[in-house]
Amino acid sequence: MCSSSLRAALFPAPLWGGVRGGGRKVSAWTWPGCVQTAIPGASSVLRSALLRRPPPPTPAHKGEGRSALLVAAGFLAVLSLSISTAAEARELRVCADPNNLPFSNAAREGFENRIVDLLAEELGASVSYTWWAQRRGSIRNTLKAGACDLVPGAPSGMEMLGATRPYYRSAYVFVTRADRPPVASLDDPALRTARVGVQLVGDRSETPPARALARRGIVENVRGYSLYGDYAQPNPPARIVEAVAKGEIDVAVVWGPLAGYFAPRQDVKLSVTPVEPQVDGPRLPMAFDISMGVRREDEALRQEIGEALAHRKPEIDRILAAYGVPRLDLPTRVGAVQ
Numbered sequence: 001m002c003s004s005s006l007r008a009a010l011f012p013a014p015l016w017g018g019v020r021g022g023g024r025k026v027s028a029w030t031w032p033g034c035v036q037t038a039i040p041g042a043s044s045v046l047r048s049a050l051l052r053r054p055p056p057p058t059p060a061h062k063g064e065g066r067s068a069l070l071v072a073a074g075f076l077a078v079l080s081l082s083i084s085t086a087a088e089a090r091e092l093r094v095c096a097d098p099n100n101l102p103f104s105n106a107a108r109e110g111f112e113n114r115i116v117d118l119l120a121e122e123l124g125a126s127v128s129y130t131w132w133a134q135r136r137g138s139i140r141n142t143l144k145a146g147a148c149d150l151v152p153g154a155p156s157g158m159e160m161l162g163a164t165r166p167y168y169r170s171a172y173v174f175v176t177r178a179d180r181p182p183v184a185s186l187d188d189p190a191l192r193t194a195r196v197g198v199q200l201v202g203d204r205s206e207t208p209p210a211r212a213l214a215r216r217g218i219v220e221n222v223r224g225y226s227l228y229g230d231y232a233q234p235n236p237p238a239r240i241v242e243a244v245a246k247g248e249i250d251v252a253v254v255w256g257p258l259a260g261y262f263a264p265r266q267d268v269k270l271s272v273t274p275v276e277p278q279v280d281g282p283r284l285p286m287a288f289d290i291s292m293g294v295r296r297e298d299e300a301l302r303q304e305i306g307e308a309l310a311h312r313k314p315e316i317d318r319i320l321a322a323y324g325v326p327r328l329d330l331p332t333r334v335g336a337v338q
Contacts, residue, residue, distance in 0.1 A: 094116050096130075097138075100134055102260075102261035102323050106129075118316065119305060128148075130148040143294075144160075149294060150294055153292075154290070154293035155289070155291070156288070156289035157288075157289075158293060162293065162299065164302055165309070168325060169327060170257055170290065170326055171328055172275045174251055175241055175251065175252040175271070176271050177247075177269070182271050183273065184273050185275075196221055197240045197251070207253075210222070212281075212286070215280070223243075225240035235262075241254060241270070244266075244270060256327075257323070257325045260323065260324035261323050
């Protein structure tokens with residue numbers, strides 16, 4: 001027992017209080033019986049050396065040790081902060097509607113949510129949302145107020161935004177029951193006698209199909225369905241498609257991505273047909289390019305998003321196809337299964 005203690009005592013480290021043994025710190029001074037047993041066989045010089053305790057540290061030494069610890073702690077804190085900052089992802093702040101499938105919702109189930117995730121991955125960023133119902137003033141209260149930086153799914157020609165290059169082009173469509181004759185043109189005589197549903201923005205007939213029908217004198221048999229709808233219910237814009245399925249109206253003129261998503265989810269089979277002509281009269285388009293929007297002065301972000309959209313185009317195309325978005329920029333199958 002004492003031979004091991006003597007070996008420990010002969011090394012300076014344990015003598016002055018520090019050697020690692022068996023994963024723990026030990027000291028020769030914790031073995032007084034064995035040290036005393038080993039000393040009688042040693043020379044007087046060795047006995048003197050073994051029994052001489054190290055002098056206690058002076059106050060100056062204590063101060064130096066404390067200073068060194070403080071410096072080390074400060075260095076570690078700065079290093080930890082630097083590593084944390086470097087590891088923290090850039091934030092892509094997005095303005096979106098929390099109840100607006102197939103585009104977006106608070107559960108991030110919309111196709112715009114999924115496209116935003118791709119863009120964030122491309123930019124090495126995390127995603128945060130400012131949720132705001134898509135109403136009048138929504139851009140003023142979100143993007144323009146500095147609460148977020150990116151508006152997905154904006155018409156490319158929207159003057160108050162700086163738009164990226166389009167990532168898809170879609171159109172208004174006619175939605176009819178599959179067991180009835182389809183409607184393909186705004187000039188179809190059936191529209192004069194059929195019960196026709198159109199989408200409205202608020203209380204005014206502002207969507208292009210409503211204006212086009214009014215130009216043709218088709219008014220009395222037209223029923224409006226607000227894009228806003230009952231916001232207490234999920235997916236308010238779906239009501240117009242559901243009305244066709246329930247037989248409340250004969251034909252609906254609906255923005256393509258809405259129809260392409262909700263038509264296959266009805267209990268009866270519905271037909272979805274792009275509206276013709278795509279431009280009614282001199283200046284009333286039925287088809288639109290869709291872009292990502294940023295503040296007009298935020299040119300650097302606009303370019304970054306545009307490059308990310310181009311680089312991830314194959315994946316974006318697959319997402320749009322999965323949600324059944326009717327597209328004019330490439331062939332698509334309406335109502336594709338997710």
